[in-house]
Amino acid sequence: MNVPQPYQVVGRDRETADTVTLTLEPVGDPLPAFRPGQFAMVYAFPRGEVPLSLSGTTPSGTGLTHTVRAVGPVTSALAGLRPGHHVGVRGPFGTPWDLAAARGGDLLLVAGGVGLAPLRPLLLRALDEPRDHRGVALVVGARTPADLLYRDQCDTWAQRAPVAVTVDRPEPGWTGNVGVVTTLLDRVPYQPRNTTAYLCGPEVMMRATARDLVHRGVPASRVFLSLERTMRCGTGHCGQCQLGPLLLCRDGPVVAWDRAEALLAVREL
Amino acid sequence: MTTSAGFLTGLTEPQRGQLLALAETVRFPSGARIFDEGELAERFWIAEEGSVALDVHVPGQSPPIVETLGPGDLVGWSWLFPPYRWHLGARTLSPVTARQFDAAAVRDRCARDPDFGHALTCAVGSVIGRRLRGARARLLDLYGPPRGGGR
Amino acid sequence: MTEPTRQAVMGPDGLEALRQALVRRGRTVVGPTVRDDAIVLAELTSASELPFGWGVEVEAGRYRLRRRSDRMAFAHSAGPQSWKKYLHPERVRQWTADRGPDGTLTVREEVDRPPAYAFLGVRPCDLSAIAVQDRVLVGGPHRDEAYRRRRTGAFLVVVECVEPGATCFCVSMGTGPAVHGGHDLALTEVDDERGHRFWVRAGSEAGAEVLAELPVRPADPTTVARAEEAVTRAAGRMGRTMPPVDLRDLMRDTLEAERWNDVAARCLTCGNCTMVCPTCYCTTTEDVTDLTGEHAERWRRWDVCYDLDFTHMHGGTVRRSGLSRYRQWLTHKIGTWHDQFGSSGCVGCGRCIVWCPVAIDITEEAHALHAEASGRDAEGAGAS
Numbered sequence: 001m002n003v004p005q006p007y008q009v010v011g012r013d014r015e016t017a018d019t020v021t022l023t024l025e026p027v028g029d030p031l032p033a034f035r036p037g038q039f040a041m042v043y044a045f046p047r048g049e050v051p052l053s054l055s056g057t058t059p060s061g062t063g064l065t066h067t068v069r070a071v072g073p074v075t076s077a078l079a080g081l082r083p084g085h086h087v088g089v090r091g092p093f094g095t096p097w098d099l100a101a102a103r104g105g106d107l108l109l110v111a112g113g114v115g116l117a118p119l120r121p122l123l124l125r126a127l128d129e130p131r132d133h134r135g136v137a138l139v140v141g142a143r144t145p146a147d148l149l150y151r152d153q154c155d156t157w158a159q160r161a162p163v164a165v166t167v168d169r170p171e172p173g174w175t176g177n178v179g180v181v182t183t184l185l186d187r188v189p190y191q192p193r194n195t196t197a198y199l200c201g202p203e204v205m206m207r208a209t210a211r212d213l214v215h216r217g218v219p220a221s222r223v224f225l226s227l228e229r230t231m232r233c234g235t236g237h238c239g240q241c242q243l244g245p246l247l248l249c250r251d252g253p254v255v256a257w258d259r260a261e262a263l264l265a266v267r268e269l
Numbered sequence: 270m271t272t273s274a275g276f277l278t279g280l281t282e283p284q285r286g287q288l289l290a291l292a293e294t295v296r297f298p299s300g301a302r303i304f305d306e307g308e309l310a311e312r313f314w315i316a317e318e319g320s321v322a323l324d325v326h327v328p329g330q331s332p333p334i335v336e337t338l339g340p341g342d343l344v345g346w347s348w349l350f351p352p353y354r355w356h357l358g359a360r361t362l363s364p365v366t367a368r369q370f371d372a373a374a375v376r377d378r379c380a381r382d383p384d385f386g387h388a389l390t391c392a393v394g395s396v397i398g399r400r401l402r403g404a405r406a407r408l409l410d411l412y413g414p415p416r417g418g419g420r
Numbered sequence: 421m422t423e424p425t426r427q428a429v430m431g432p433d434g435l436e437a438l439r440q441a442l443v444r445r446g447r448t449v450v451g452p453t454v455r456d457d458a459i460v461l462a463e464l465t466s467a468s469e470l471p472f473g474w475g476v477e478v479e480a481g482r483y484r485l486r487r488r489s490d491r492m493a494f495a496h497s498a499g500p501q502s503w504k505k506y507l508h509p510e511r512v513r514q515w516t517a518d519r520g521p522d523g524t525l526t527v528r529e530e531v532d533r534p535p536a537y538a539f540l541g542v543r544p545c546d547l548s549a550i551a552v553q554d555r556v557l558v559g560g561p562h563r564d565e566a567y568r569r570r571r572t573g574a575f576l577v578v579v580e581c582v583e584p585g586a587t588c589f590c591v592s593m594g595t596g597p598a599v600h601g602g603h604d605l606a607l608t609e610v611d612d613e614r615g616h617r618f619w620v621r622a623g624s625e626a627g628a629e630v631l632a633e634l635p636v637r638p639a640d641p642t643t644v645a646r647a648e649e650a651v652t653r654a655a656g657r658m659g660r661t662m663p664p665v666d667l668r669d670l671m672r673d674t675l676e677a678e679r680w681n682d683v684a685a686r687c688l689t690c691g692n693c694t695m696v697c698p699t700c701y702c703t704t705t706e707d708v709t710d711l712t713g714e715h716a717e718r719w720r721r722w723d724v725c726y727d728l729d730f731t732h733m734h735g736g737t738v739r740r741s742g743l744s745r746y747r748q749w750l751t752h753k754i755g756t757w758h759d760q761f762g763s764s765g766c767v768g769c770g771r772c773i774v775w776c777p778v779a780i781d782i783t784e785e786a787h788a789l790h791a792e793a794s795g796r797d798a799e800g801a802g803a804s
């Protein structure tokens with residue numbers, strides 16, 4: 001079935017001035033289970049559809065959460081929804097975060113801005129399965145303290161795993177770090193050679209972070225990035241999300257750095 | 270733990286020893302000013318514990334923080350280059366333990382031992398480079414609204 | 421029980437019999453016909469509408485009809501249209517959505533009932549192009565249903581090529597001029613002192629069934645030999661070639677070549693090449709609403725990788741320069757298509773060369789990139 005399935009908004013949390021998290025439950029049959037890293041095409045009636053990564057699941061097991069930043073017509077329409085409203089959802093699409101790659105080693109999650117959203121379900125899963133790996137650490141960068149997603153949850157996570165947060169621009173009263181996210185790569189514990197890293201944020205930030213991690217000894221094949229291009233269909237048919245040989249809706253969005261590095265180095269590929 | 274790819278990793282083991290031989294351990298309480306903009310840069314530090322904010326003095330405001338530094342980081346590099354004056358201020362955000370160096374003594378050692386001087390200059394240069402890259406990345410306002418960037 | 425006839429010979433009157441046999445099966449028969457100074461594709465109401473005695477003269481940026489001295493109906497190379505017009509239409513409604521008074525959303529998949537097509541006169545290169553679009557649109561984990569409904573059961577009558585155009589290079593792409601399966605019926609046209617006739621072979625059960633209804637005579641060795649010779653001769657008369665290298669490697673290794681500047685200076689980014697290409701499939705979506713705002717429709721339409729709107733994000737377009745957009749088109753066609761769909765995206769039909777307003781030639785560009793890469797290698801080798 002390739003038309004949007006109706007889902008109902010059952011929860012809406014404002015994260016920042018322009019970002020909200022929507023919790024959706026299916027009106028009819030649920031879509032197949034989404035895995036962390038995968039995305040949905042979410043339809044804001046009557047405006048249109050946009051790709052949104054899974055930002056969490058619900059206790060019911062059938063629900064989805066998406067964290068959406070209002071940047072244009074469709075995302076603004078989605079951010080304006082209230083509990084009770086309906087949306088359409090297609091999916092799951094794309095490659096999930098490869099959690100198996102980290103078995104027995106360290107997990108390092110590096111998020112920039114809204115990029116924390118697709119990493120959240122991965123973090124929660126990793127925290128729930130502590131015996132599968134040595135350790136989990138989270139590094140988060142945001143523009144200002146007010147732009148940090150999931151602030152309360154961050155505090156909870158910090159009790160279970162090392163969490164380092166930095167902002168580009170502090171506000172009065174901010175006592176945390178100031179600087180780019182790469183400055184925090186030495187502030188959380190992980191053994192580079194045994195580490196699998198998961199990066200999501202602006203492409204420039206991911207490139208800089210991936211290079212720094214590889215320099216520190218993290219294998220390039222175990223640095224995963226969630227890449228983004230325009231997507232119209234999610235099903236590999238519209239041709240819009242090409243990055244050289246990759247169709248990012250099918251071969252991505254999660255791509256390992258050993259694959260992505262050369263492609264991202266070519267301007268306007 | 271991490272490899273602590275801090276400032277000292279830029280030096281060879283013996284050079285690290287030579288440098289640390291010139292250090293003394295100091296402690297600052299939280300909220301202490303370590304140095305101020307415009308003062309002569311006569312000392313520098315490598316943070317061991319706690320965090321340090323680099324800030325700018327703006328009249329009528331609490332000093333805006335430009336960057337924060339933590340364990341392993343070099344605190345201050347203006348001591349290596351003329352005119353040897355701080356161009357930012359530094360204050361502690363928590364109790365801080367640090368290795369403190371006498372700038373003149375280190376500069377003197379550099380002058381007498383060109384290999385050591387070269388290695389140390391490179392190490393400081395790479396710190397400056399990293400901070401410059403960070404500053405430029407923040408100038409791009411990557412996380413800002415579209416036009417500046419997306420997610 | 422006797423074996424059904426798998427091959428035979430028929431005269432030109434067999435074409436109308438063929439058309440009628442297909443119409444009897446409820447099919448819409450589409451084939452080439454002369455219209456507006458070109459050979460276009462249209463529904464045939466009579467086989468006499470086929471371009472008997474017409475040929476074309478093509479060159480880069482040039483297309484002209486010409487009268488032939490014989491009666492051949494299929495001795496012309498590709499025209500401006502291809503079968504994707506029918507199988508992957510320019511605009512398709514994918515779904516309609518309604519919001520009820522209580523706010524509930526109902527989305528209905530558009531399940532249209534396209535005609536059961538029969539394509540009469542598919543060139544071997546175009547048969548390969550259909551196979552390419554099959555892999556893209558229905559060969560992966562998700563299927564394009566609008567395409568599937570049109571493609572499933574479409575009846576394909578292929579006519580082998582005996583008269584390649586100056587812009588043809590199907591031999592380089594391994595797609596022609598002979599047919600290698602995937603057809604229901606294959607024809608090879610012969611017009612000599614023994615008359616105008618077709619060697620016909622069935623490639624499927626459906627094809628054999630139709631063949632049984634046609635006014636045919638047993639295949640004679642002379643006709644078969646003449647037909648085979650003509651196709652062999654055609655293979656030796658290709659107007660263009662591709663460089664004899666792995667084009668996928670060539671594209672991957674020349675992304676930063678100088679040549680892109682050269683072609684970018686000429687390319688108008690008009691997108692004609694994508695419109696005429698039988699494999700280009702990219703689309704975008706449009707969501708339209710009625711005045712009440714309670715009813716919406718999702719349309720999908722062809723998109724063009726030369727448009728600035730194609731792939732816009734982060735407040736702008738990823739491929740801003742004309743260079744990057746031409747490079748995307750060419751490297752996709754003959755390079756990354758292999759990675760994405762397991763074959764080349766170019767079948768060597770030559771349409772993009774003919775219909776480019778500034779005569780940009782895909783084979784010339786590939787040769788130039790190859791020359792630049794070889795020059796670079798030679799220099800590298802010389803220097804070391």
Ligand SMILES: Cc1cc2nc3c(=O)[nH]c(=O)nc-3n(C[C@H](O)[C@H](O)[C@H](O)COP(=O)(O)OP(=O)(O)OC[C@H]3O[C@@H](n4cnc5c(N)ncnc54)[C@H](O)[C@@H]3O)c2cc1C
Nearest residue numbers: 050051052053068069071072073074075419733734735736
């Ligand atoms: C795999 C994938 C996962 C994604 N996950 C999320 C997510 O979890 N949360 C989220 O908020 N967003 C996510 N995005 C981005 C989101 O899809 C876009 O922001 C959205 O498509 C913009 O649509 P629009 O109609 O609101 O705006 P548009 O009209 O498409 O664009 C409005 C403005 O935003 C710019 N813009 C367009 N596309 C993007 C983009 N991709 N990123 C940034 N700016 C853009 C435009 O240039 C324009 O300035 C994801 C994208 C992809 C490809």
Ligand code: SF4
Nearest residue numbers: 697766767769770772
């Ligand atoms: S790229 Fe040109 S020659 Fe190749 S199939 Fe498309 S139109 Fe034909």
Ligand code: SF4
Nearest residue numbers: 687688690691693776
């Ligand atoms: S190559 Fe020719 S047809 Fe294609 S976009 Fe450029 S000018 Fe137009």
